Amino acid sequence: MKHISVLLEKTIELLDVKPDGTYMDGTLGRGGHTSKVLEKLDANGRIHVFDLDIEAIKESKERLNDERVIYHHANYKDFDELIDMKLDGIILDLGVSSPQFDDPDRGFSYRYDAKLDMRMDQSQRESAYDIVNTYEEAEICRILRDYGEEPYAKRIAHDIVVKRALKPIETTFDLVDIIKEAYPKKALSKKGHPAKQTFQALRIATNHELDSLEQFLEKFPRHLKKDGTCAIITFHSLEDRLVKRRFKELSTDNTDRRLMLRPEDIKEPDFKLVNHKAIVADDVEIEMNSRAKSAKLRVIKKEV
Ligand SMILES: C[S@@+](CC[C@H](N)C(=O)[O-])C[C@H]1O[C@@H](n2cnc3c(N)ncnc32)[C@H](O)[C@@H]1O
Known part of the structure; x- marks a missing residue:
């Protein structure tokens, strides 16, 4: 089955793409989100894309056929070792893609008889x-x-x-x-x-999915430019809890203690939540794509 990208328009809208910016898609899949970012980029814009699955990289390379895309067959958690500049925006759309589920040989699905495998990265x-x-x-x-x-x-x-x-x-x-x-x-x-x-x-x-997300959440703030955004789509309550907690921590100042602090010690937070409540798919999207049912989108913006 073809992969239908989840919360596509909303993610791109809130990512607020700058035409000459440098972006990262940590979970390329079949390039659904990346292709929408490319539509907004000019000739100077760039997008670094990551996937653990070599099939995703191969197929997207052919499909996107665009010199502004820089491919990394790597875990998104290691992005800081592979990109040596600050970014204007990052997208993560977690989990697996429909082609991975639907390939009987990958052993992801209980619907097909296959060797128990489930590795996104087949060299693992x-x-x-x-x-x-x-x-x-x-x-x-x-x-x-x-x-x-x-x-x-x-x-x-x-x-x-x-x-x-x-x-x-x-x-x-x-x-x-x-x-x-x-x-x-x-x-x-x-x-x-x-x-x-x-x-x-x-x-x-x-696939150590929660571990990758935790490592990424710890380091991404240092690698965003001023006004840079990070948009994360999760499909599992544990993932969403990690994102929610980290985004809250980054966007919370010390207001609780303000009255007790000297003015020079009051620090504004470096980040602002773009959406306070997680964005979920509407009935029309869920009707078209049952994967969207559990999706939650959170976006944060760097202010300094
Ligand atoms: C839901 S799909 C992304 C779909 C994509 N946004 C689209 O619209 O076509 C998730 C993809 O991320 C990849 N992936 C999952 N965890 C990863 C990780 N830690 N590092 C790199 N790629 C990962 C999977 O192999 C899969 O191809």
């Missing part, structure tokens, strides 16, 4: 197979509970460890069978696939 050593077949039961349980909010995490983790003692859990369908057996009968008849949360959790763990 550890895959979902290693997590499922080697991690301790308690750690598997934590991953399923924390990253998937899976109500039956304990039972699934237990059954994984019992089954893998007999033979390795090789494929997505092997894992789906274990999940279905671990689920209570009445929960199986509820809406939604029983493997959805486990697969999401394993994907987040395999």
Whole structure:
């Protein structure tokens, strides 16, 4: 299935692209957001794009065919090692793209039988197979509970460890069978696939998704120019919580203590929230693209 970019117009509007600016798209995918930024850039504008997935880089290179784009097959968290100047704006649109999900060979989806993999970067050593077949039961349980909010995490983790003692859990369908057996009968008849949360959790763990986001959030403020913006679209409550907390910290001054401070010690915050409440997709977008249902967009601007 073709990837439909989420919250595309709103993200570009709030990013407030300067025609001759230098931008970064940390999650290129099929270039949906990047192509909209390119429409706003003049001949001097540039956009650095990152993806862990070499397929995303190859296809977007062909599709965009634009000399203003600078490609990095790398993790966006390492952007500061690869871009040696300050930026006018950054976009992150987290998670996976539809072509990754829909490629049966990548092992992201519980809908296709494939080797358990889920690596965005196929040169990475550890895959979902290693997590499922080697991690301790308690750690598997934590991953399923924390990253998937899976109500039956304990039972699934237990059954994984019992089954893998007999033979390795090789494929997505092997894992789906274990999940279905671990689920209570009445929960199986509820809406939604029983493997959805486990697969999401394993994907987040395999690709260290929260760790990348945390490292990025710590360092991006130093790499934005004055009036530079950072727009982040998340699809998971844990990701959104990290972004919300960091943006709040950066945009909050010491007003609480103002009355107790000398005027020279009162410091205005360096950042301003562009939107106070997270922006979500409207019904029309959700109707067209079910991925948009859980999307949240937050944007922050550097004032100094
Ligand atoms: C939701 S898609 C982006 C879609 C894109 N905005 C579009 O409109 O076409 C996310 C992409 O980010 C990549 N990705 C996820 N985490 C990454 C990371 N830490 N570093 C670099 N790329 C990452 C994935 O491989 C995937 O291609």
